[in-house]
Amino acid sequence: MNHKALKPIVYLMAAACLTTSCIGSFGLFNKVLDWNKRATGNKFLNALIFILISPAYALCGVADIFVINTIEFWSGSNPLAENVGKTESVLGSDGKLYAVTTLEDGYEVKGPDGQIVNFTYDKEENTWSMVQDGKKTTLLKIKDNDTAQIYLNDGGTMDVPLNEYGVYSARMAVNGGTYFAFR
Numbered sequence: 083m084n085h086k087a088l089k090p091i092v093y094l095m096a097a098a099c100l101t102t103s104c105i106g107s108f109g110l111f112n113k114v115l116d117w118n119k120r121a122t123g124n125k126f127l128n129a130l131i132f133i134l135i136s137p138a139y140a141l142c143g144v145a146d147i148f149v150i151n152t153i154e155f156w157s158g159s160n161p162l163a164e165n166v167g168k169t170e171s172v173l174g175s176d177g178k179l180y181a182v183t184t185l186e187d188g189y190e191v192k193g194p195d196g197q198i199v200n201f202t203y204d205k206e207e208n209t210w211s212m213v214q215d216g217k218k219t220t221l222l223k224i225k226d227n228d229t230a231q232i233y234l235n236d237g238g239t240m241d242v243p244l245n246e247y248g249v250y251s252a253r254m255a256v257n258g259g260t261y262f263a264f265r
């Protein structure tokens with residue numbers, strides 16, 4: 083094989099390996115975006131900050147495309163998205179603080195009374211379950227990109243679309259047709 087043909091083949095192979103996951107989670111880009119959205123309480127000032135730091139978005143996007151998403155593709159996890167072991171305090175709708183710890187397969191929620199509830203994801207079954215006092219209750223099964231099957235309190239199931247209407251339908255089914263909205 084002559085050297086003139088070898089050089090383009092090497093470039094094509096390198097490009098194929100480096101750009102195999104252009105559609106990834108874009109962890110670095112999204113971290114900058116999330117920070118920018120919360121930088122101030124004023125959306126106009128946040129827009130101005132966006133304009134000023136726009137080169138950072140370009141750099142983060144390129145880093146995601148060529149390095150971080152590729153690592154995510156080949157290893158199965160994004161090095162910037164790892165939060166395993168991180169605990170955050172979350173204010174519940176009851177006005178009490180809950181400690182939420184990120185696990186490899188879900189979340190552990192510790193209530194103010196010390197009670198612990200785990201929400202776990204089973205990759206093989208594509209289901210989310212709640213584990214409390216050793217008892218596992220399946221909450222939902224993701225069927226495809228557009229539909230999930232929720233498990234109701236009466237033992238039945240219901241397919242819901244993965245959109246706002248589906249969330250509304252699930253709330254209505256779980257709460258017996260009563261839904262209160264608060265702002």
